[in-house]
Amino acid sequence: MITFEQVSVQYHESAEPALHGVDLTIPEGELCLLVGPSGAGKSTLLGTVSGLVPHFTGGVLHGRVTVNGRDTRTHRPRELADVVGTVGQDPLAHFVTDTVEDELAYGMESLGLAPDVMRRRVEETLDLLGLAELRGRALTALSGGQQQRVAIGSVLTTHPKVLVLDEPTSALDPGAAEEVLAVLQRLVHDLGTTVLMAEHRLERVVQYADQVLLLPGRGQTPVLGEAAEVMAHSPVHPPVVALGRAVGWSPLPLSVRDARRRAAPLRARLDGRTPAPATVPAPARATATVDRLAVQRGPVPALRGVRLDLHPGEITALMGRNGAGKSTLLGSLVGLHRPTAGSVRVGGLIPHQTRPKELIRQVGLVPQDPRDLLYAETVAAECAAADRDSAAEPGTCRALVARLLPGIDDATHPRDLSEGQRLSLALAVVLTARPGVILLDEPTRGLDYAAKARLVEILRDLAAESHAVLLATHDVELAAELAHRTVILAEGEIVADGPTPEIVVSSPAFAPQVAKILSPGPWLTVPQVVEALAAEEAR
Template sequence: MIEIENLTVRYGGEPVLTEVSAVVAEGELCLVVGPTGSGKSTLLGAVSGRVPHLTGGQVSGSVRVAGRDTRTHQPRDLADVVGVVGQDPQATFVTETVADELAFTMEQLGVAPALMRRRVEEVADLLGLADLRDRALHTLSGGEQQRVAIGAVLTAQPRVLVLDEPTSALDPGAAEDVLAALARLVHDAGVTVLLAEHRLERVVGFADMVISLDGGRAHAGDPAEVFAIAPVAPPVVQLGRVAGWQPVPLTVREARRRSAPLRERLGSPVLPTRDPGEAVVTAERVRVTYDGMIAVDGIDLDVRSGHVTAVMGRNGAGKSSLLWALAGAQRLESGRVHGDEQAALVPQSPEDLLYLLTVAAECRTADADAGAEPGTTRNLLDALVPGVDEEANPRDLSEGQRLALAVAIQLARSPQVLLLDEPTRGLDYAAKEHLVVVLEGLADAGHAVVVASHDVEFVAQVADRVVQLADGGVVADGPVREVLADSALLAPQVAKVLSPQPWLTVGEVSTVLAEEEP
């Protein structure tokens, strides 16, 4: 269905992709993996025809989709065959309501009204959108918007689906629902899916093949073979490498079957915890509503110095609204927030903080605004995502690169309280590990850090405390190990493999095993 032969893409300088070759058969789910900036989005763009027709650049080699050469077929010529879901759902919306958005592509393709209605209902049920069909798109949470964007593509029933981080804004439960829906399309309808995703722990079990990109070059093949040597891998694969398991496991189930000897060796973790300092931001009975809908419902919360607090919960639970309230940037219906003048917020959409024409200009301005030493912001950016072109326009960066730049700009201010809303969206494992180091350093220096996140693996690495929300209220508040290890939905992969012992990360296991070596 998808034939890629010696594909090379460059934008004036070094090639982004170099002689990439792969064949994805009809009815397969192919996972594209690689570090941030490795060319995943470019590869997906070449398959959809957006590269080079919409992006420019020099392309050699060929990509054929359902027999059509994407070099000679514009994206509009592929619209009946290829459906595309990008990283930013808001950028793709063209109507005002969920129902209209689900129907829009079919209207452009001339689908009969009766058939349109049936497909809208089927996709709404498939993705859990039935109760949202009359909602305005701008009132939806980030995860709800992502599901609508996927649904708007599915209603046209394309033979090939190209998805760029489709679960990045979704909570674990919603992500599983979307991936299960994609799996049904692959298995039951013969749809071919090409999917790029950084949160590999969510998707590896669904993949029929993997294309791993590193330095613009590709290694394609069976998932187990590729992940044995891939530069990025999910925690369960990393755990298998640390434990010396051959072949490496791809799923929690595979790892669990081999884990009994490892659990016996490890025992229970005895790890130090960071003592929280004083409360620097305090929320008292905070209540936030939108058009009569309750987003935050009377929450009391202390944000303490020297502490990393994670706010978790399903999409629409109130995480973003709570962070905006803690930053003093949200109108409260009732309650009070003390200390919000000490807080700096990085929103879900990092471009909200970016307004200059180059990365270098953003970094220089951030240094000047913060009164920091020249180069401070650039050094922070390099710690998160190395190698970002300083002359690049921030809007031309990948989602992960833009997010890293926004985080660096706020960190340059050395705020007493740093609030981050979904800070790992678009970041690969290495970039997340860098972010963990940065945030832990801030906490060790006495700052308070709050992250709202669906990324349980990141939370397991960085958080001291987890506050879990549901319907605008707090349903759990406690040490990260207690909250995560005790949850069937929120538990990270290592916790699921090594339960009942509450280990959370590969790093913890690796440290203990290293101490056993003579």
Template sequence: MTVDAIVFEHVTFAYEAAPTGAGRTVPAAPVLDDVSFALPEGEFCLLVGPTGAGKSTLLKAVNGLVPRFTGGDMHGRIAVAGREVRTATPADLADVVGYVGQDPLAGFVTDEVELELAYTAEQLGIAPAAMRKRVTEIVDLLGLADVRDRALAQLSSGQRQRVAIGAALVAGPAALVLDEPTSALDPAAADEVLSVLHRLVHDLGVTVLLAEHRLERVVQYADSALLLDGGKVAAGPLGEVLAESPVAPPVVGLGRLAGWPGPPVTIREARRHAAGLRATITERARTVARHTDTSVPSASLEPPLLEARGVTVDYPGVRAVAGIDLVARRGERIALMGRNGSGKSSLMWALQGTGKRSGGTVAIAGADPASRRPGERRRLAGLVPAEAADLLYAETVAAECAGADADGGAPKGACAKILDDLVDGVDPETHPRDLSEGQRLALALAVTLTAAPPLLLLDEPTRGLDYPGKAALAARLKALAQAGHCVVVSTHDVEFCAEFASRVVVLSDGEVVADGPARQITAASPMFAPQVEKILPGWQTVAEVAAALGRDGE
């Protein structure tokens, strides 16, 4: 008899009504609308849906964080391993469901790996001998033996994610719920984390419910999927759900384009169908130009916009950037790639002038940004950090835009106009932190662009964005490059890189190990190659294949 680990029965949830400017309240639309599904024991289920669909809300409802800590109105029944969620606190449910949020550091309560792993066991009153045994088993299971005595702050992003999973597992839960666990990880670190989850499902029978926007990383591990869209949930086998989903990895889009049955959801399945399509587009490629532009207009005719020579960044005991040279011109679209800790963010902050620079020189349009006042610096180089909200301080979108106009010396309404060009439907009276991920990123980008910097730097801008959101961002950044900006993006997102970049610079241990045309660099690396390249060598996006087939509108 199959045992259901997670059960939702007719669950409806809406956040509290939102106040309006007239002092009235507007009833909030339900985030979850009569949701019912059941996940059996030992299932790896992928939760998919557009940005802002309510995936995080559904995940937090599994252990009662919603509505207990968020407020709102909930109806229906939720059970985990037979235990009723509505009548228990999240602490009461710790032994049946573990929750891992988007930011592991935000959930840690101690400073060291072993202490963090033992904390939950201590709170549950587990005997010291049993606790030591359990912690040791988790350390071995997750491959943390070499870091068990280290401070959490010294770990890589992938190691922190594994510690967060381990802390949730110490209580021996039947289900593990994870919200975008690979969003901040490079491809290799993401594979490490997902392999651990796969092992938990198959070796220990843990039920895993995971939400992730970078579906191309996860689909090979999942057994089934839930599609959340418009408050409704559709459940079923992975291929069937993704075939109907508005967000799907490129391999599914390619399968739809080619009419492959299924469609296939993994590279292996797609390659088995690809021989005919490969022959067709190889023939067409002899007469049809590739649609991905790897050239830089007039690059050889203009002087460099950015000249960085021997840039070095040191932190106590660590050389994050080791003498990097980087030259870039207007119109270039550069992707900075490399493993977590390779020095990408440190380099970007050093180029912008706000970050520490231990050595070397940086010139943007002939000026060193580090020697300028903050206002002047923003007119040379604008940087949108990995957390776009870090740039946003005002109480409303309108106030943010007004502040950006004043700080950038721009005419009144300039920032609001840029925001309207970037994204539709943003209420100027909304608090910036109430916006969706895509809207918040657009606002931070508009604030940055108001000062009209020729060099635009973005650090991991695709976190929290679904595939349509990333495609829209790539189109906007291309338009900015065509308008004369130089755009540099630090990213682990290989699919976004395929859509956006004309040039790729790969860092490792603070040094440049590869620098060249995007297609050439990504195609040569199994780690950085997009899905379409792995199926159809020489082609990088579904749109490019559609264009080669004369089906641009698909």
């Protein structure tokens, strides 16, 4: 269905090709998972299939890519629209209408389908993706995860033969992600749709892949093969694979179920042992206090009676399904929403009544899309603006960038950075004012495992410097590894609040892979298990 013949892509401003030597075929009716470290060329490869590369992105395409017999060099994206459906990382950039139902119908209107066919497919897609209750809602009023489902639905209504997806579950809670992946499986198994999907959250998707296409990095030859074979040597892999590698399982398990079937001896070795206790910050006076907070967003009560204290040195994970109110709570802490009832105080200030210049010294928010904070033409200009806005010494922000994002040229435009690099730049902008409270909304969206590990180190350093850190996330692995405390929101109310091990182990939805494999033991991460086994062998 998709054939790459000695494909390479060279962008004009780059010294090295973004892709090199891709020569392989993806058969019809298979789900192919595209993996590799950030900067390996995954988005470029997806673009060659949809025709966006080189017709819209520029650069030079060597070799040939054919999709259902059509050469993407001679067919522009609009001429491939009936064959290839594409969903990018940013749902808002994908939308062309105002409401859910109109967005689902737009692609079919462009193809000239009959009204009765359009109506039937819209209803089918609303049911498939659980969007029926949102059909009349404005797209801008949806949560990030809801927008992602609408973006996927708008592509599905045209019934393409090939689906190209870039991080399709990155903004979804675990339950919504499972729904989307179940739909994709149904399309592959029942309709013979070919799915090519790039995803950093491999713990969610690798068990569903018929094949895995690994891009090891620039200058290295891509590898296509069975998932277990590729994961055995892939530099990026989910915790279940890391655990299998650590204890020598062969073949490697790809799902929690497969790992549990083989984990009885490991559970016996770990029986009676507990992970080394995490360092808990000493009790301190709260730097931010939310007391019985209620927020109304239009007709919808977004928060109801929320109580939350944030303490210096403590990292808190805020979790819950899409639309639970996580982003609203973060926005309330930086004054974006006026309370309907209750109160919010940060460093003694009332956020919605405080001038931004004063507030940024107390609290800073890195939003879901870091581009919301980045408006200058170069990295150097962003840093200079951050220094001015924070009344910091010139060079303060640039020094932070050098620490968080080494090797980036001052003249680089923020739009040319990867997702992880943009996040690091936005975080540096926020940290320039040295706020006591740091808020992050879905910080690992678009990050590979290496970039996520760097973020973990950065946030731990910030906590050690007595910053209070609150991160809203669907990444259960991040919460298990990093957070001292986990808070779960549902329908605008806090339904759980306590030490992370207690909260996530008891939750089927929010437990990490290791906790599910080694249940009922208290283990959350692979490093905890490796450390315990090493201590056992050393005795």
